[in-house]
Amino acid sequence: MPDPTTEPASPRSGIDPGARPGPGRALTPAIEVHLTDQDLRDALEADVYEGLTAPAKHLPPIYFYDDRGSRLFDEITRLPEYYPTRAERSILENHAKDIAARARATMLIELGAGTCDKSRVLLDALLAEGSLERFVPLDVSDSTLAAAAAALAREYPDVSIHPVVADFHRHLHLLPEGGTRLFAFLGGTIGNLDPEERWTFLADLRAAMAPQDRVLIGTDLVKDRSDLVHAYDDTAGVTAEFNRNVLRVLNRELRADFDPETFEHVALWNEEDSRIEMRLRSAVDQTVHIADLDLDVTFRSGEELLTEISSKFTPTGIEHELAAAGYGVVEAWRSDGDEFQLTLARPLGSHAPDRRPPDTGWHGNIGPEPEVAGP
Numbered sequence: 001m002p003d004p005t006t007e008p009a010s011p012r013s014g015i016d017p018g019a020r021p022g023p024g025r026a027l028t029p030a031i032e033v034h035l036t037d038q039d040l041r042d043a044l045e046a047d048v049y050e051g052l053t054a055p056a057k058h059l060p061p062i063y064f065y066d067d068r069g070s071r072l073f074d075e076i077t078r079l080p081e082y083y084p085t086r087a088e089r090s091i092l093e094n095h096a097k098d099i100a101a102r103a104r105a106t107m108l109i110e111l112g113a114g115t116c117d118k119s120r121v122l123l124d125a126l127l128a129e130g131s132l133e134r135f136v137p138l139d140v141s142d143s144t145l146a147a148a149a150a151a152l153a154r155e156y157p158d159v160s161i162h163p164v165v166a167d168f169h170r171h172l173h174l175l176p177e178g179g180t181r182l183f184a185f186l187g188g189t190i191g192n193l194d195p196e197e198r199w200t201f202l203a204d205l206r207a208a209m210a211p212q213d214r215v216l217i218g219t220d221l222v223k224d225r226s227d228l229v230h231a232y233d234d235t236a237g238v239t240a241e242f243n244r245n246v247l248r249v250l251n252r253e254l255r256a257d258f259d260p261e262t263f264e265h266v267a268l269w270n271e272e273d274s275r276i277e278m279r280l281r282s283a284v285d286q287t288v289h290i291a292d293l294d295l296d297v298t299f300r301s302g303e304e305l306l307t308e309i310s311s312k313f314t315p316t317g318i319e320h321e322l323a324a325a326g327y328g329v330v331e332a333w334r335s336d337g338d339e340f341q342l343t344l345a346r347p348l349g350s351h352a353p354d355r356r357p358p359d360t361g362w363h364g365n366i367g368p369e370p371e372v373a374g375p
């Protein structure tokens with residue numbers, strides 16, 4: 001990996017940064033780019049090669065989200081079975097004022113902002129609090145960000161909108177500094193990370209934070225296992241299509257020849273690691289060719305490909321994991337029925353913790369990848 005401190009930030013839209021829209025002027029915001037199309041392409045090739053040649057096949061969940069995948073995810077958020085989005089939104093709507101009063105942020109930085117849907121609730125509250133000057137949505141997708149930023153610039157003419165195309169695993173130290181920042185990591189996306197990845201992410205963020213900065217994290221909570229499984233295996237089959245969509249993405253981007261219909265959607269609750277796992281199970285013995293990687297991948301009938309983990313947390317676990325990464329909980333808010341939690345945390349101590357994860361995460365030991373071999 002190149003040293004990120006030497007990576008140039010190139011304004012992609014061609015707008016002179018010196019002529020950026022100030023308060024009261026709603027022009028198309030210039031985008032700060034730390035991640036190029038070539039970086040994304042390199043990562044895709046490396047991730048897919050590594051994941052599909054591993055003994056227990058796996059793919060990172062980020063590749064679900066092309067245009068079709070993003071639309072399917074949007075549909076998921078409206079399914080009767082999928083409670084997390086509604087639960088998080090209800091917390092935001094009920095407590096945005098408290099969050100804003102606690103954070104008093106001049107800058108809201110949203111990690112994995114996507115369409116910036118949820119940002120508006122926080123933006124409104126921080127504006128009402130009278131502190132907000134700037135909004136920095138961060139995402140890996142420049143097209144999504146550009147559209148969202150343009151809309152926000154029109155809706156919030158008094159807020160400086162500063163979209164950043166970057167990867168929150170690598171570029172946290174390159175984000176705008178100064179004032180009082182509120183980092184928001186919503187949607188339960190942190191649940192896609194395993195305990196070690198969470199520790200690394202939290203420690204990186206901690207290292208980038210000033211004492212007055214705060215972070216707001218959305219986490220799905222442990223609950224009845226059948227409610228959990230149904231949220232990831234809906235009767236309309238939308239989540240199944242979303243899961244299989246990653247194969248369509250590989251077909252298009254890497255000239256692979258997956259037949260998505262030969263893979264069954266599997267959602268299971270892994271009790272030991274406290275997470276939902278989505279997998280694709282090959283219904284037949286088959287060999288898939290991935291032309292751009294010059295790679296043949298064989299699947300035995302029944303063999304499973306791990307496509308996503310979605311970790312579920314307990315309030316104490318969240319507190320412990322935050323403490324291990326150098327944070328103290330300021331306040332936590334839960335939705336009705338304790339389905340979901342938003343936690344506001346602050347950096348503790350004068351510097352970041354050791355660059356080494358602790359032995360235990362929010363759920364005990366960091367174990368190896370689960371067995372996903374077929375019968």
Ligand code: AVJ
Nearest residue numbers: 076187188189192232239310
């Ligand atoms: C966007 C990662 C929070 O884990 O619940 C929804 C993605 N996957 N249904 C989640 C997802 C299947 C979602 N996150």
